[in-house]
Amino acid sequence: MDSIEPFKHPDGSWPVLESRGRNLLDDPDVQGFVVNSREITELREHEQELKRQNDQLEVIRSVVSHDLKNPLNVAKTTRDLAAEDFEDPDRREDVPEHLDRLGRALDRMDAIISDMLTMAQQGQRVAETEPVDLESTARAAWEMAGGDDATLDIADAPTIRADESRLQQLLENLFHNSTQHTESGVTVTVGTTAVVDTDDDTSVVGLYVEDDGPGIPEDEREKVFESGYSTAEEGSGFGLAIVEQIAKAHGWEVEITDPGGARENGDAPDTGIRVLLSGVQVA
Structure with a gap:
């Protein structure tokens, strides 16, 4: 019989115990149940922190593969159009409009990257207030x-x-x-x-x-x-x-x-x- 449960300590905290029980009723020296327990609070906290980090990595992967890729594609396409129009004197007047669109795409990528970095930092526990x-x-x-x-x-x-x-x-x-x-x-x-x-x-x-x-x-x-x-x-x-x-x-x-x-x-x-x-x- 195995169990992992928190219990209330007299000091008000809730440490987590992992307990393992054995039926020794047939053992003439024991004739009862034996339960061994160990505190695993720190281990559980490490596991939760690892899960949080893995979740954040999954979010970043999703953003890089989708949200960040969209404005990147816009920037590349707009750059090519600006280069083509610059080579054609009849269309050179359209270049500033392409550059404005390129700037908006770059600003969008900058905002997404900043938010990702913020998320990576802000998930950390506040140690002192x-x-x-x-x-x-x-x-x-x-x-x-x-x-x-x-x-x-x-x-x-x-x-x-x-x-x-x-x-x-x-x-x-x-x-x-x-x-x-x-x-x-x-x-x-x-x-x-x-x-x-x-x-x-x-x-x-x-x-x-x-x-x-x-x-x-x-x-x-x-x-x-x-x-x-x-x-x-x-x-x-x-x-x-x-x-x-x-x-x-x-x-x-x-x-x-x-x-x-x-x-x-x-x-x-x-x-x-x-x-x-x-x-x-x-x-």
Whole structure:
């Protein structure tokens, strides 16, 4: 009889034990069952990390073979057309248009490669956190990823414990996602839910980023965290996958819900989404 089960240690941790039992009822010296156990917590963690790395390699393979290949083909074709038109005086005026298209293809490849590198880094577990001013980090992220026609609203922003750089990366991806899928005029709100005290004497909140854009159908909300999933023509499909990886690296849970609050007439908002990060520790 073999089993692998976690058990609760008196110190509150949950180590994993591998146990093997033997029936020795027929042994006159024992006349009972013998169970040998060993702790394999570290081994299981290594196995999970190896699986995560293998999953990331599969994502990268998929992107290189498909998503990256598409703009590469566009770049090659456009380069050939530009070269042909340059040789023909009657068509030389079309060269700038080809070069613009070539530039867009190169920018697209650069964005995809950057996102892949970010995913490889952000999957790593956050070893240490520090007190982070949520409002200043959100404004720094907005400066990098906010749209020209969009508005940032800070509803409630306490000091939280996080890796500041990776938190900013998470917010940048959420802001970019909100502005990318809206033509203009979107309002993006950053806030937190009510403070909850936990059993280990810490206080946690839910950190949310919501917008009043077109929203996401409920039957697609689980898919948006899959690597490569995007409804935007120029999206890499890695934005929310990166958000989920950074959240999990902090030990947070992430989900998509309807926006909170209500309109002045009491009706719930009929557009937009809220990305909610649960389990964020207050500093």
